[in-house]
Amino acid sequence: GDSVTQMEGPVTLSEEAFLTINCTYTATGYPSLFWYVQYPGEGLQLLLKATKADDKGSNKGFEATYRKETTSFHLEKGSVQVSDSAVYFCALTRSGNTGKLIFGQGTTLQVKP
Amino acid sequence: DGGITQSPKYLFRKEGQNVTLSCEQNLNHDAMYWYRQDPGQGLRLIYYSQIVNDFQKGDIAEGYSVSREKKESFPLTVTSAQKNPTAFYLCASSEQGAHYGYTFGSGTRLTVV
Numbered sequence: 001g002d003s004v005t006q007m008e009g010p011v012t013l014s015e016e017a018f019l020t021i022n023c024t025y026t027a028t029g030y031p032s033l034f035w036y037v038q039y040p041g042e043g044l045q046l047l048l049k050a051t052k053a054d055d056k057g058s059n060k061g062f063e064a065t066y067r068k069e070t071t072s073f074h075l076e077k078g079s080v081q082v083s084d085s086a087v088y089f090c091a092l093t094r095s096g097n098t099g100k101l102i103f104g105q106g107t108t109l110q111v112k113p
Numbered sequence: 114d115g116g117i118t119q120s121p122k123y124l125f126r127k128e129g130q131n132v133t134l135s136c137e138q139n140l141n142h143d144a145m146y147w148y149r150q151d152p153g154q155g156l157r158l159i160y161y162s163q164i165v166n167d168f169q170k171g172d173i174a175e176g177y178s179v180s181r182e183k184k185e186s187f188p189l190t191v192t193s194a195q196k197n198p199t200a201f202y203l204c205a206s207s208e209q210g211a212h213y214g215y216t217f218g219s220g221t222r223l224t225v226v
Contacts, residue, residue, distance in 0.1 A: 034214045043119075043203055043217035051212065089155070091214070099144050099163055099211040105155040 002027045002094050006104035009087075013111050019077040021107045023064075023090035026071065031092040033057075033066050033073040034101070038087045047075075047088070085111045115140045119204050119218035126198075126225050134189045134221045136204035145187035146215065148203040149173060156203065162187055163209065191223065198225045 007022040025033070032051045036044040048057030050066035050073065057064050062077045073090060090104040117138040126132045138145065147159040158171030162181040176195025181187055187206075191198045201222050205215040 032212050032214070036214075036217075041220075041222075043219045044205075044215075045217070046214050049214055093211050099207060099209055100146075100158070100161065101207075101211055101215055103156045108153075 002031070002092065002102050004090050004092055004102050004104035006088075006090050006107050009106075009108040011107060011109050013080055013109070015082055015111055015113050016079045017111075019075070019080045019084070019109070021075040021088055021090075021109070023073045023075065023104060024071055025073065025090075025092050027092055027094075027102075030068075031094070033064070034091045035062070035064055035073070035075050036089040036091060036103075038089065038106070040086075044089060080109070080111045082111045082113055085109055117204060117206050117216050117218040119202075119221050122219065122221060124221055124223045126223070128225055129193045131193060132191050132198075132223065134191070134202055134204075134223070136187045136189065136218060137185055138187075138206045138216070139185060140206055140216060141184070142206035142216070143184070143209050144207045144211065145181070146205045146207075147171075147177075147179065147187070147189045148205065150201045150203060150220075159189065159202075198223060 003026045034049045035047040037047045038044045048059040050057040053068035055066045087106045091101045094100045120135045144163045146161040148156040160179040162168035178190045204218040207215045
């Protein structure tokens, strides 16, 4: 079945460090891929998305490229800030156009000043 | 501005009581979803609805009930049969197929004492 695997957290970085959060997926067909961010006590917000192979989603300095050959959608940011501390979820649209998203387990990012 | 509203943000109930969580959207989305999130955990799907007057069980539907009488509204009732109801509940909506992802509400934190 369809699934999403994220690197385990927490990930702890110093301010201005380079961020990579790994996400790999298993799916049939051509799913759309997403990164969501959740700040403490809040709902999830869509951070970026990519709908076909080789697409690059980007927003607020974050980027992720849809790599079909490696079934990956790794999240990157060149210089993190304390305000980026949050939980990040990778997700994909489930096969068969059911409209359901499959979410990874989430990766907690802590950025220290 | 279009969005999805969950109310209340915090809810306290005594053990054995049913409680209903509200979710309203003005995005004209056909599909709506309820998720449960426990501390440090990912999202677990409770119920979803792809059209008015129709809904399906998710992965953890036992002890919960929903209705979808209007396109804009998808209330969740946590019944006394739910053994561990204390959690953070998230409502989301999407267009059919969810190709552009979900829009989430800000969540309701339910505490049962």
